[in-house]
Structure formats: structure tokens, C-alpha cells
Amino acid sequence: MKEGQPVETRLEDYEAPAFTTTDVALEFDIHPGATTVRSTLQVERLTETGDDLYLDGIELELLSISLDGEPLGSNQYSLSDEGLTLHGLKHRHTVEIETRIEPEANTALEGLYRSSAMYCTQCEAQGFRKITYYQDRPDVQARFTTTVVADGDAYPDLLSNGNKVAETTNPDGRKAVTWNDPFPKPSYLFALVAGKLASIEDTFTTRSGREVKLIIYSEPHNIGQCDYSMDVLKRSMRWDEERFGREYDLDIFMIVAVEDFNMGAMENKGLNIFNTSCVLASPDTATDAAYLRVEAVVAHEYFHNWSGNRVTCRDWFQLSLKEGFTVYRDAEFSSDENSRSVKRIEDVSFLRAVQFAEDAGPLAHPVRPRSYLEISNFYTTTIYEKGAEVVRMYETLIGREAFRRGSDLYFERHDGSAATTDDFLRVMAEAGERDLAQFQRWYEQAGTPRLKATQTFADDCLILQLEQSCRPTPGQETKLPFLMPLAMGLVDREGDVIDLNNLKIDSACAFSVRDGGTTLLLELTEANSSISFTGLSVEPVISLLRGFSAPVNVSFARDNSSLAHLVTHDIDGFVRWDSLQTLWLGWFAPEPTATLADDLVPVMGSLLDQAIERAGGAPGGDLIEQQLLLAHMLSIPDANYLFEQLPTFTVERVLDGHDQAQAELGSMLQGKWRSLYELTRAREPYSPAPRQMAQRALNHVALGYLAAGLDAEGVGELLEAHYFAAYNLTARRAALALACQLPEAPPATRGKILADLRDRWSSEALVMDLWFNLQAQSPHSSVDDLIELEADDLFDLKNPNRVRSLYAAFGMYNHRRFHDLDGSGYDFLARVLKRLDKSNPQIASRLATPLTRWQRYDTKRGAMMRARLEELMQQDLSKDLYEIVSKSLA
Secondary structure, three states, X not given: OOOOOOOOEEHHHOOOOOXXXXXXXXXXXXXXXXXXXXXXXXXXXXXXOOOOEEEEOOOOXXXXXXXXXXXXXHHHEEEOOOEEEEOOOOXXXXXXXXXXXXXXXXXXXXXXXXXXXXXXXXXXXXXXXXXXXXXXXXXXXXXXXXXXXXEOOOOOEEEEOOEEEEEEEOOOOEEEEEEEEEEEEOHHHOOEEEEOOEEEEEEEEOOOOOEEEEEEEEOOOOHHHOHHHHHHHHHHHHHHHXXXXXXXXXXXXXXXXXXXXXOOEEOOOOEEXXXXXXXXXXXXXXXXXXXXXXHXXXXXXXXXXXXXXXXXXXXXXXXXXXXXXXXHHHHHHHHHHOOHHHHXXXXXXXXXXXXXXXXXXXXXXXXXXXXXXXHHHHOOHHHHHHHHHHHHHHHHHHOHHHHHHHHHHHHHHHOOEEEOHHHHHHHHHHHHOOOOHHHHHHHHOOOOOEEEEEEEEEOOEEEEEEEEEOOXXXXXXXXXXXXXXXXXXXXXOOOXXXXXXXXXXXXXXXXXXXXXXOEEEXXXXXXXXXXXXXXXXXXXXXXXXXXXXXXXXXXXXXXXXXXXXXXXXXXXXXXXXXXXXXXXXXXXXXXXXXXHHHHHHHHHHHHHHHHHHHHOOOOOOOHHHHHHHHHHHOOOOOHHHHHHHOOOOOHHHHHXXXXXXXXXXXXXXXXXXXXXXXXXXXXXXXXXXXXXXXXXXXXHHHHHHHHHOOOHHHHHHHHHHHHHHOOOHHHHHHHHHHHHHXXXXXXXXXXXXXXXXXXXXXXXHHHHHHHHHHHHHOOOOOHHHHHHHHOOOOOOOOOHHHHHHHHXXXXXXXHHHHOOOOXXXXXXXXHHHHHHHHHOHHHHHHHOHHHHOHHHOOHHHHHHXXXXXXXXXXXXXXXXXXXXXXXXXX
């Protein structure tokens, strides 16, 4: 972008369209090298003024245009690189446009493009304008009828949104299929697929008794891995009926798995298009984590049928309206299907490591952004994950029953329309019968709030002082207090939870006692608040931020014995885990406040004893929940989490400390780790059921510590034995990951396992993605090794999954090599960004993230990272990458 800066789009400049499109008839005539698109639009005036109709369109060849059946002269329309304007329109018109596009040359994977042997679309956010001239904005909703014409032998499966209404085959072998979607939708939800596909089919009977046909399509070599997704889809449909009262509305629901796809998946009405990584799953080609991702993403895209499709967003500034709400919904589904506390821990771990980093950096933006240069850059963790936390806080504040009434009201009031976050807040306020005006600040203010807590105890009274603040972010120097729900409890010195109903509680802020007296919910509204508890015989330990009730950073000075007490005794799984994380932060700090021997080994040893008891079949409680929770608690925090959570850090201290802690814990508790490893070894065929996942999680935690406590010869023997005895990818990955990460792992073992995985599974794309990924993450892999991987015949720069498996894995997880003081890691990523930006700007802009965090690192590293960004600014960048780089340097 050296020749000029892109124009900023601002929320305050939003204007409703003067015209809308009510009905669209599309015909795609697909030929190799050129596809003709004929569109017939029924347009209507919405305002009394303005007689120009603007239609977005880029990279299109205009063949013809007519108005009400009459060809337009050159003085009746204006054509630019960005769109088409029709002049002198009245109230209602029929507009016919014919364009030509070349999907085969579309490397950006937006609009209609060719993926392997099929054609498919990706139209969110602004891809439809690469197909034909149209009002490509979410507040214009129309009924679509789509006819796809192609060679019937080469492309027998011709799919689009809605219900199939016609199918014919011409004498020349060209096939035509017509689809009608009766529900008005914006253009970003349009979808088309043409290919020779295999499929699996099933049916689902809705609660009202309608039978819905379910079809999952993929290329023939992948179709055998789609059964699990079908099972997830049916479970998602039933759950959405039971939990949110939402019933599916078409006669058919289709999923297509595509190997070349920039995103995880897309919720196009009735025809979801997925990246294969979010659909395919089998024991030999997907890990437990991959199965859980498939479960979450299939559910997420299905749930969008209501929270995104039937009710969509008015403009792209409201993106969290559909994405945050739907992430919340899929998280609730996964919690109900598996472990609620562990799902909460996983979500918070990701939020703290990634979204909090975004909030603290130059790319910080509110959940409802105020401006953007390229909308594709706002598919961020702030929009999705923080947006979901905002939705969760609604439920926390008004309660589950009122939240359900609010969601019902939202769907009823805004069905078939484009809504805003203000609309969502309004229905929640009505359902909860309360004023939520202050809650609006969660949408408007960027940054992660900080909550400082201090406690004092005298006589029989505990006083908790709370101070909330939020540091400046780009464009927002001053922040106002948030309406912040804070869940807490008290634990006595014997380890019992105190019944709050037996205490006198005084506070200026609103509060309520919940969960049978075990939890107090405070509603903080001021910068400073206090609450007192009278009637205590001894000073209790405060359990703060139960369930992570608000997305905040907590500063609460407590001694290590109090943290260990909560790890052992608190009733909230999140607080138990979080207290242990705080102990670990004390160990990793530049000036440690916790030691392995005195603070962490006793706690970890106690948790390990519990894990051995559970693995041995000890009765009591929810065994799966306990085992999954223990597996997470026994894991040392990873570097990304520590880089963000530590106020100050050095790269070497974090990385060396992690290796040291794993090795010492492995050595000191070697016998117990071996016992846990043997007790949790697989003794039955693989299943993705939570019970087996819990056992495997404990087994692989034990394997990691066992290996870390051995010498090189012992590491090699253990990892090879584990790998070659494994009969599923989850177990194989555990051994290979350790072979790639552990300092003492022998090169021969690493090479042997890598060679075996490649020899046996080279035809499985997702397994090979993992093969590239683990090598890219490995501190044993130099930049020269990465360059060799780039030259491997299995690497494909045009495939987003393969690109992410190499470059994203390196930049985000290979901290020793990426942050090497010779600067070679930064140079390598910058070269990659220059090359990728020419072919796939969306992917390039997302891969730039590690460089944007330059201000968090030491002076030398920060200067080198900034220098690479400054060099990029001298290039002719896409809008996508320009926005990320320019804001990172501001």
C-alpha cells in the first residue's frame, strides 16, 4: 500500500441503504477457465431520496446489464474497480447483470474458487462481490433461487442454499440443478459447490415431527471419516431444541468438507462449507483434541442457523452479535457433552494466552469495533471469545431462566432481520427486568479490565476491598467502570465451604447468595467497592472469580499456603486450577516467589495421588470430570500463557524454567508417574467417549513427566515403545510431540517416529499437517530445517491448512527458534509474509500476529521484530496485511 492508504470504514458513518434487493435469481454456467454468472435482481426503494443504486463488485468482467428488460447505455451507469452504480432508478426495478469470473485463478479463496477437483464459495465477509455485482452488505436480505450448470460427468453434485426444486440433464451432458432458499438472507450466506463427491446420509426428526434429510459430502478418499460429524450434527440439533427451543427450518441440511479453506467453517444457510480439519475424524487420523474441535465446530455452524442466519447482524461492526453468541452456545453444548469445569478452563486458558494479548497490544479493539480498514482482520479472539464472555455475563447477571426468555424474545422479535448488539442488550434487560445500560461498556471499551483485591480481618469480620480499572488502549485513553459480575465464596481453614446464609453481609453494590449458600455474586459498578462478612470465627480463604465470572485480570496478593489450600479444597474447578496457575506464575517470575520443593512438589504430588486413586477406580464423584480436571491441573502452563500472564518475563527464564520444572517433577515423582502411566494404559478399542479421553489425557501427562525425568537413552526407549504400541493418532502424537520437544530426546528416536508417521500416513492430509506442525514447533528444528520442510513435496503454499501447520506453528509455538537472538526467526516469518500476501492476504495477515507483540519482549528482540514490520511497510501490501502492520507500528 505504499502508493496510498486504504479508506477506513467507521461505525458512526453507517447509513441504511436507499434500495434493497428482495429476490435474486442466479445462474452459474461453469466451464474450465471461465464461469459466467447471470443475476436477476428485484430491487425496491426504501427512502424518499436518492435515485442511485450502488452494487459492490471487484475482479469481475461485466458482459451485459439491463434494467426492466432494456439494455443500459454507458450514461446510465458508472463502473469502477470497486463496484457498479445505476443512475436514475425509481421505486421498483428488475436488474439483470451478466459477468464472467475465473475461479481457477482465485488463490485468495474468496468468492467462487476451485479447490482440488471441486468448485466452492466463501462469501463471508465480502466475498460475494467477487461473484457478481450486488449489494454485498448484511443489512440487505433477499430470497435466493440458484441454478448451477456444469458438465454432469465431471461435476455430478451441484449444490446451493435451500431446498432442491429442479434437476435436468441436457443432451450434451451438461447438468442443471436449481435450489430455492425461502428465507431471506444477506449475500455473505450464499453458497455453491460443484464437484464429484461422495456422501453419507441420515435423517433427523424435529420435535414438531418434520423429517430433515442430513447429508455430508466430501471427496471420496475422505468420506470414510465423516461418521462422527454426522453424530455430532444430530446431537447438536437435539440440544438446540431442548436448551434454546430452536428447531431446524429447511427440508435438508448439508455439509461439504473442503481441503482448501481459509476458515474453520462457514454457516451458509442449509449448506455449510467446512475445512476438512473440522469434519474428518477417525482414530488413525484425528487426535482427541481434533475430535473435540470437530464437535465444537459442527455444533457452532449448526447453531448459527438461528444465531446468525435467521437473525443476522446489521453491519460488520456487530459481528460479535452472531459470533460471540454462537461461541457461547457451542461452549455450552460442549460443556453438557463432556466436562463443564474443564471446558471452562480450556476456554479461559485460550482467552488469557491469546485474547488478553490482543487486548494488551496495538491491535486492541472493542467487542463492537468503531472502525476497520479490512473486515477480514476483525475475525478476532476479541470478537469471538471475548464476545462469548460478554454473552455469558448476561446469563450470570440475570440467571439462566431469564436468559432463556431473553434469547426467545431476541429470536422472535428479530427473526428475518438484521440486528445490533443494542437489540440484544435490550431483550436481555427486558427479560431480566433490570437496567443494563452500564453493561454497554463491555461492547464499547477495549482492553482487559484489572480487578485489584485486598482483604482485612479483625474480630469476626472479613472486609474485601475491590478496585477495578482498565489501562488505555489505542484511541481510548480513559475508561469508565464496567458492570462486572464477580462470583466468590469462602473456604474455612479445615477445607469446608462456608455457608454464606449464616453470615451478615454488607455491601454498597448489589449482591445475591446463590448455589445453596456456597457462592456470592457481586455486581461491581464503581471503580472502588467493598463488602464485609460478619460472623466468622477465624479468617477464611477467599475463593475469587468462581467460574471465571468476568473476563478480567485479578491482582490479589495471597500467600502460597492459601493458594495451595484452594487447589486442594475449593468446590469450583476453575478456582482450583487458577490457584495452581498462580503458584506456577510465582515460580516462573524473574524473581520467584514460589519454589518447586516447598510449594509446587507437595501440591503436584497430592494431585498425582488423587489421579492414581481415580485411575485405580476409587469411588465417589464424577470420575470423568475429576480425571479430566486432574489432567489439566497436572500440566505445567505453556509459554504463550506465561508470556501474557507474567507482568514481566525473560524468554530464557520461561523456556528453561519449563524444561527444568518438568524434569525435576518427573525425576522426584518418578515412581508415581509410572504407576499412573500403567494404570491408564489403553485396554480397549479406541473411542472418542469422554471416559476414554480422560484416561488418555492422564496417561499422556504421565508419559511426559516420565520421559522428562529420564536420560537420553531412557527417553528414546520409552517414547519408541509408546509410539509403536499405539493404535490411534492421539497416542502416537503424544510420543512424537515429546520426541520433538524434550531437550534429552535423541535425534534418532525423533527421526524414526517421523519417518514412520510419514511412510504410513502420507496420503492423509490432516496427519501430514500434524507431521509438519510438530516439526515446526520443535526447538530442535532450525530455520534451515524449516526451509527444507518448505521444499518437501508434501508442502503446498496454496493450501491454508498446510501453511498454518508450518508457519503459524513456528511463529506461535517454537519460541526458542522464533525468538533466537540472531533474529533468524523474525527474518524467516517476514519473508513468508511478503510471499503469501501476494496470493492469500487473509492468511498472511493472520500469520503476522507473533511479530505484532514486539513491545512485550526485551529491547533487543523488540527492536528486531519492529524492524521486520517496518520493512514490510515498505512493500506494496494488501489491505489485510497493511492494517495489521501499520497499527502494530503506531
